[in-house]
Amino acid sequence: MLDEPRVVIVGAGPAGLVLAWLLHRARVPFVLVEQLTQAEVGTQPKAGIVEYRTVELLRREGMADAPGAPLRFDTENRRVEFRTPLTSHLFDYADLTGDRPHFVLPQHRLVAELAAALVIDGAPLHFSHRVVGIEAESPAVVVEGPDGGRRTLAPDVVVGTDGAASPVARAMADHVRTLDRRVPARWLVVATDTPPLVGHTIYGIHPHGYAAHLRRGPQETRFYLEVPATTGPDDWSHDTIRTELGHRLGMPGALDDRPLRSVDALDLRTRVTTPMQHGGLVLAGDAAHLITPAGGKGMNLAVADAVELAHGLIESHDGDDARLAAYSDTRLPAIWRAQAFSDWFLRILTARSADALEDESAAAFVHGTRETWVRALRDDAGMARWFAHSYAGVEPPAA
Numbered sequence: 001m002l003d004e005p006r007v008v009i010v011g012a013g014p015a016g017l018v019l020a021w022l023l024h025r026a027r028v029p030f031v032l033v034e035q036l037t038q039a040e041v042g043t044q045p046k047a048g049i050v051e052y053r054t055v056e057l058l059r060r061e062g063m064a065d066a067p068g069a070p071l072r073f074d075t076e077n078r079r080v081e082f083r084t085p086l087t088s089h090l091f092d093y094a095d096l097t098g099d100r101p102h103f104v105l106p107q108h109r110l111v112a113e114l115a116a117a118l119v120i121d122g123a124p125l126h127f128s129h130r131v132v133g134i135e136a137e138s139p140a141v142v143v144e145g146p147d148g149g150r151r152t153l154a155p156d157v158v159v160g161t162d163g164a165a166s167p168v169a170r171a172m173a174d175h176v177r178t179l180d181r182r183v184p185a186r187w188l189v190v191a192t193d194t195p196p197l198v199g200h201t202i203y204g205i206h207p208h209g210y211a212a213h214l215r216r217g218p219q220e221t222r223f224y225l226e227v228p229a230t231t232g233p234d235d236w237s238h239d240t241i242r243t244e245l246g247h248r249l250g251m252p253g254a255l256d257d258r259p260l261r262s263v264d265a266l267d268l269r270t271r272v273t274t275p276m277q278h279g280g281l282v283l284a285g286d287a288a289h290l291i292t293p294a295g296g297k298g299m300n301l302a303v304a305d306a307v308e309l310a311h312g313l314i315e316s317h318d319g320d321d322a323r324l325a326a327y328s329d330t331r332l333p334a335i336w337r338a339q340a341f342s343d344w345f346l347r348i349l350t351a352r353s354a355d356a357l358e359d360e361s362a363a364a365f366v367h368g369t370r371e372t373w374v375r376a377l378r379d380d381a382g383m384a385r386w387f388a389h390s391y392a393g394v395e396p397p398a399a
């Protein structure tokens with residue numbers, strides 16, 4: 001059963017599990033509650049590209065690539081190719097950043113590995129337990145177990161690592177600002193159990209819309225296809241998706257014999273909650289900020305939030321509250337940098353910006369700017385360097 005903890009973590013995504021791992025190691029009393037079963041959290045396909053700095057952070061914390069560490073990062077992604085109908089540019093961002101590639105590790109595998117390691121070590125993870133009520137001021141949470149029984153917990157701190165629809169964020173809404181924006185674009189998220197077409201990421205910058213080819217593993221590839229927001233997976237046959245992806249990626253016919261495992265719709269959204277804490281309620285990961293997948297930043301921000309927050313909670317447990325009190329101020333500059341880059345990158349990737357939804361001449365104008373940015377990345381060394389550093393996630397030098 002749930003013991004009376006000092007910290008309650010709501011949600012076992014990347015943010016919640018990294019936080020749990022660090023608190024467990026430091027012997028800070030906590031419980032984690034997750035509405036899904038352990039098997040279900042390890043099957044939610046989302047991110048797959050992990051930044052070099054995130055891997056370095058996890059290695060420094062003893063969570064990756066060491067004896068007994070739960071995570072292994074051994075597959076690099078060093079290059080990205082931009083393809084438009086007029087040009088193609090293979091861009092070696094790892095080279096331009098002094099050897100800082102991404103690593104390929106699907107999020108569901110990262111989550112499954114971390115959850116398994118914690119459960120084996122006896123950490124207090126409670127799957128199939130859902131938070132159904134939160135009292136902001138005490139703070140307190142009402143947790144419903146699999147048998148429908150309810151229990152109220154009154155810890156010092158409730159951490160919302162409960163994702164985009166965060167009940168914890170809703171409970172503090174009157175005390176913080178939530179800056180929210182819907183982006184007028186929908187992507188089909190297409191998963192295949194087939195090997196990647198090439199050994200790097202491809203972004204198709206096409207007048208019909210965006211398409212992407214992303215590695216997820218030796219036998220796993222992810223594709224994105226931008227579609228009008230009025231259509232969904234049921235409006236697109238697998239044959240049409242394969243044809244359109246091949247066309248926009250400049251590889252006609254390349255997907256013809258590939259079965260599609262799943263096709264889901266993703267509506268793009270951005271959000272920043274500021275500050276990310278109020279009294280005993282604290283947010284981390286998607287609960288605090290949503291970012292579109294353009295540039296692959298969301299899970300990386302979630303992990304960085306969790307590590308910073310873990311150190312704040314550990315120091316607070318030892319009697320020093322300063323780092324915990326500064327958590328939101330510490331994290332927000334990096335969150336805004338990622339949002340600014342992703343917002344800019346989305347303008348290159350996506351054909352359907354607000355003014356190009358109906359108007360053909362506006363659409364041609366938008367595509368002209370997309371082509372021009374790709375040529376700038378190819379021809380302008382300063383621009384290429386800035387992009388490589390922002391994309392790879394290299395921190396700017398401290399002021």
Ligand SMILES: Cc1cc2nc3c(=O)[nH]c(=O)nc-3n(C[C@H](O)[C@H](O)[C@H](O)COP(=O)(O)OP(=O)(O)OC[C@H]3O[C@@H](n4cnc5c(N)ncnc54)[C@H](O)[C@@H]3O)c2cc1C
Binds near residue numbers: 284286
């Ligand atoms: C298609 C797609 C592709 C992406 N690609 C990338 C990428 O390449 N790189 C990258 O860095 N990011 C990427 N992202 C973003 C990344 O997946 C998210 O940023 C990441 O999942 C955030 O982790 P989190 O732990 O904050 O939240 P989540 O992973 O959403 O976890 C939240 C957890 O809280 C649980 N929960 C919610 N409510 C309750 C409740 N009431 N009680 C108990 N539990 C609850 C949920 O069940 C869930 O398990 C992508 C996202 C999508 C959708």
